[in-house]
Amino acid sequence: MTPILADSAAPRSRTQRQSILKQIMGMPAGAIFLVFMALQIVCIAGALLYPNEFRYLSPQNLTILMKAVPVLGCLALGAGVLMIAGEFDLSIGSVYTFTAVLMASLVGAGVSAFVAAPLGILAGVLIGLLNGQITIRFGLPSFIVTLGGLLFWRGAVLLYNGAVQVRFDPEPVFTSLFSGTFLGINAAFIWIVLFVVGFHFLLHRHRFGNHVFATGGNRGAAEAIGINTNRVKLIAFAIAGGMAAVAGILATARVGSVQPGQGAGLELQAIAACVIGGLSLRGGRGSIIGIFLGVLLIHTITDVLLLLRAPGFYLDMFIATLIVLAAIFNHLIERRGVA
Amino acid sequence: MSNLLELHNISKSFGALTALRNLSFHIGEGEVVGLLGDNGAGKSTTVNLISGIHKPTDGYLSVDGRKTLFTCRSDSADAGIETIYQHTALVDSLSITRNIFMGRELTDRFGFLRQAEMREIAMEVLQNAVHISGIDSPDTLVGNLSGGQKQAVAIARAVYFKKRVLLLDEPTSALSVRETEALLNQVLKLKAENVSSVLVTHNIYHAYQVCDRFVIMSHGTKVFDVAKADTTINQLTDYVVLT
Numbered sequence: 001m002t003p004i005l006a007d008s009a010a011p012r013s014r015t016q017r018q019s020i021l022k023q024i025m026g027m028p029a030g031a032i033f034l035v036f037m038a039l040q041i042v043c044i045a046g047a048l049l050y051p052n053e054f055r056y057l058s059p060q061n062l063t064i065l066m067k068a069v070p071v072l073g074c075l076a077l078g079a080g081v082l083m084i085a086g087e088f089d090l091s092i093g094s095v096y097t098f099t100a101v102l103m104a105s106l107v108g109a110g111v112s113a114f115v116a117a118p119l120g121i122l123a124g125v126l127i128g129l130l131n132g133q134i135t136i137r138f139g140l141p142s143f144i145v146t147l148g149g150l151l152f153w154r155g156a157v158l159l160y161n162g163a164v165q166v167r168f169d170p171e172p173v174f175t176s177l178f179s180g181t182f183l184g185i186n187a188a189f190i191w192i193v194l195f196v197v198g199f200h201f202l203l204h205r206h207r208f209g210n211h212v213f214a215t216g217g218n219r220g221a222a223e224a225i226g227i228n229t230n231r232v233k234l235i236a237f238a239i240a241g242g243m244a245a246v247a248g249i250l251a252t253a254r255v256g257s258v259q260p261g262q263g264a265g266l267e268l269q270a271i272a273a274c275v276i277g278g279l280s281l282r283g284g285r286g287s288i289i290g291i292f293l294g295v296l297l298i299h300t301i302t303d304v305l306l307l308l309r310a311p312g313f314y315l316d317m318f319i320a321t322l323i324v325l326a327a328i329f330n331h332l333i334e335r336r337g338v339a
Numbered sequence: 340m341s342n343l344l345e346l347h348n349i350s351k352s353f354g355a356l357t358a359l360r361n362l363s364f365h366i367g368e369g370e371v372v373g374l375l376g377d378n379g380a381g382k383s384t385t386v387n388l389i390s391g392i393h394k395p396t397d398g399y400l401s402v403d404g405r406k407t408l409f410t411c412r413s414d415s416a417d418a419g420i421e422t423i424y425q426h427t428a429l430v431d432s433l434s435i436t437r438n439i440f441m442g443r444e445l446t447d448r449f450g451f452l453r454q455a456e457m458r459e460i461a462m463e464v465l466q467n468a469v470h471i472s473g474i475d476s477p478d479t480l481v482g483n484l485s486g487g488q489k490q491a492v493a494i495a496r497a498v499y500f501k502k503r504v505l506l507l508d509e510p511t512s513a514l515s516v517r518e519t520e521a522l523l524n525q526v527l528k529l530k531a532e533n534v535s536s537v538l539v540t541h542n543i544y545h546a547y548q549v550c551d552r553f554v555i556m557s558h559g560t561k562v563f564d565v566a567k568a569d570t571t572i573n574q575l576t577d578y579v580v581l582t
Contacts, residue, residue: 206451207444210433214441217430224424225442226413284432 029278029290031329036293039300054307063186065303067179070192071251073295075270076277077199078243080291083274084203085236086216086283087142090267091131091149092244097263098153099124100248101161104168104258113170121245127153128241132234142237150267157260166258178253188250192292195246200288212236217284272319273298276326278333285330297322342404343368343535344389344420344504349398351384351559358384360560362398366504369533371526373546375579376556382539385556386508389537390422391415419503421496423510428493431482435474436461438481439496464495487518494525498534505529505536511545523549543579547572557582 021034047056055061075092082089103120107113131149135142180187203209214222215229222229247266252258277294279286298319305315342365351359359381366372376382387393389400391409399406402418409415415422429438436458445453445460461477474488481489490510497505507526511519526536526549538546546553553570555563555578562582563575 201451205454207446208450210437210441210444210452213433213437214430217432220424221428221430222441224412224422224428226416227442280432284430 029287029293031333032277032290032293032297032326036297036300039297039304043300043304056304056307061303061307065299066186066189067254068299068303069295070186070188071247072266072269072273072298073192073292074195074243074247074250075266076273076291076295077195077288078240079267079270080274080277080279080286080288081199081203081212082142082233082236082240083271083279083281084216084283084286085212085233086219087132087135087233087236088146088271089128089131089149089237089240090143090146091127091153092240092247092270093263093265093267094150094153094157095124095127095241095244095263096248096251096266097258097260098127098157098160099245100252100258100262101157101166101260103245103249104166104252105161107168107170108166113174116170117174117249120249121242124241124243124245124248125238126241128237128239128244129234131241132237135237136230136233154264161260163260165260168252168256168258170253175253175256178250188254191250195243196288196292203288208232208235213284215283269298269319272323275323275330278326278330280330281327294326342366343370343402345401345404346385346389347398347401349388349395349400351388351393352396358559359388359395360558362556362560364554364561364564366535366537368503369530369535370552371530371536371538371550373543373550373553374537374539374556375541375543375546375553375575377541377579380556381559382541382556383508384559386422386506386539389415389506390420416502419501420506421500421502421504422506422508423490423493423497424508429481429489432480434478434480435465435484435492436477438492439464439477439499443500460499464499465492485515485518486513487515487521490514490518490522491525494522494529498529503534505534506539507536508539509541510538511540511542519545541579543572543575547575555579555582 043054043056046054051057075096079089079092099120102123103113103116106116106119111119127149131142131146134140135145176187178187178191182190203212211222211227211229211232214225214227215232219229222232248258248263251262273294274286274291275281275294276297277286277290277292279290301318301322302315305318345365346363349359349362350357362381362385364372374382374385384393388395389409391412391414394408394410400409401407407414407418409418430441433441436454439461440457445457447453458477465474465477474484481492484492494505505526510522514522523545526538529536538550540546547567550567552566553563553575554561555575557579563578565574
């Protein structure tokens with residue numbers, strides 16, 4: 001046994017001698033991490049050099065960033081798990097609005113927010129399960145099914161509520177729990193960090209996560225070994241729907257009202273964050289930390305462009321370029337992986 | 340000695356199409372059987388039947404002399420049968436360790452993976468149960484392996500989980516000459532440990548190298564069943580081509 005161990009130790013010591021840069025690049029979210037760090041260094045240097053023109057490090061700006069990240073973060077985590085399982089959910093933006101309206105109007109009718117919020121999440125989970133059932137039962141592409149979901153639940157918001165905003169007046173405890181400040185850090189940001197840690201353990205350290213990767217990576221192999229891939233996909237759909245509702249709670253608690261049109265386009269931003277974070281559109285590849293870095297990157301770039309007072313359309317063009325570059329990069333990595 | 344696996348007068352039709360007719364053969368303990376036949380002879384249907392994907396229209400299977408019915412994949416897996424398909428065995432985007440334990444992960448009672456333990460076992464299986472050249476770490480992604488290495492990982496998985504019969508579906512069709520040799524040697528090594536194998540192939544030469552017995556199929560039924568000692572490669576070829 002000893003000589004074998006010595007044998008296998010040799011190549012590992014070789015990799016240790018590789019530069020740190022190469023090691024980071026080799027990690028699942030290494031490339032995105034480098035891009036993110038480079039951007040941070042540039043931004044921080046710029047803020048230190050021009051503190052009055054470029055207020056990146058000002059407390060106001062950091063607070064805005066921390067408040068902006070959690071909503072897209074929750075949506076992207078749910079969408080990301082589902083993408084790794086090999087399916088899409090385009091309806092999460094509409095579900096996000098629908099469940100928020102549901103929750104806010106329940107609270108308006110006198111229900112405690114601590115009851116209404118779980119009901120909102122339950123609604124999100126059920127909508128996710130419905131998307132999953134239709135996709136699996138009829139063998140349809142989830143892209144089409146959830147495109148239907150996007151339009152259906154957007155319409156349902158207007159049917160249920162009309163095109164007016166809903167006020168959200170929960171107990172003060174609820175507000176401070178989801179949008180207050182704790183040790184100088186925005187509560188919603190703490191929530192998203194907790195979710196990232198939780199999802200990381202679920203996906204990378206838990207049996208369920210292994211089944212998600214197996215289902216998305218090679219469904220035939222997963223089934224051949226006895227994994228119930230339909231069940232895995234259904235759970236992933238439920239997670240996507242549930243996380244959309246959680247995003248709705250965080251956004252509503254922050255703003256204090258729901259706009260019926262607020263979720264439009266968010267589903268695409270969530271998928272964009274996932275792609276930027278290294279997820280494969282074909283499923284089976286990706287990491288939770290990558291998704292989170294993707295979200296942070298989108299919001300950092302948005303923030304920088306706002307600070308530079310760039311017109312809004314620059315923002316879309318920047319994100320678009322980033323998505324395509326990330327997709328090209330991921331594709332190259334996948335090809336290298338297969339060769 | 341009762342046979343490990345027996346097929347008794349099995350027929351299988353898909354609607355109007357009859358894929359198998361009255362097929363009977365057996366696989367003994369520690370025996371390597373070559374299931375030969377040209378395309379469309381019914382080999383794949385037979386494999387799917389033994390691995391529980393198809394149910395026979397007529398006839399039955401028996402394991403250790405006891406009549407059984409496989410209704411799904413896990414039934415045949417429980418009986419100790421592992422089917423290794425050419426392309427569907429492994430997940431490219433996962434590591435070797437995770438592939439070996441896929442669906443059978445070692446976890447604590449909350450379902451969290453015992454990663455260090457699995458990694459250690461994977462390392463041991465790779466080094467002792469199957470000798471695969473060129474793999475230095477169980478953390479390597481399966482997508483980075485060659486076809487032969489992939490099959491070796493699939494076999495390692497079957498060996499670790501103490502399977503009694505390996506069904507190898509066209510195992511050599513995508514392998515290099517050297518990888519084929521390694522695979523065939525692996526089959527012989529497993530035989531020495533009393534693991535039976537079924538090589539489903541239309542490469543008679545590869546089968547002839549390692550098999551103890553040959554079952555030749557044509558048009559959904561068995562046309563020849565012969566021990567290696569009683570036949571020649573020419574006779575086998577004639578049966579495959581002419582029947």
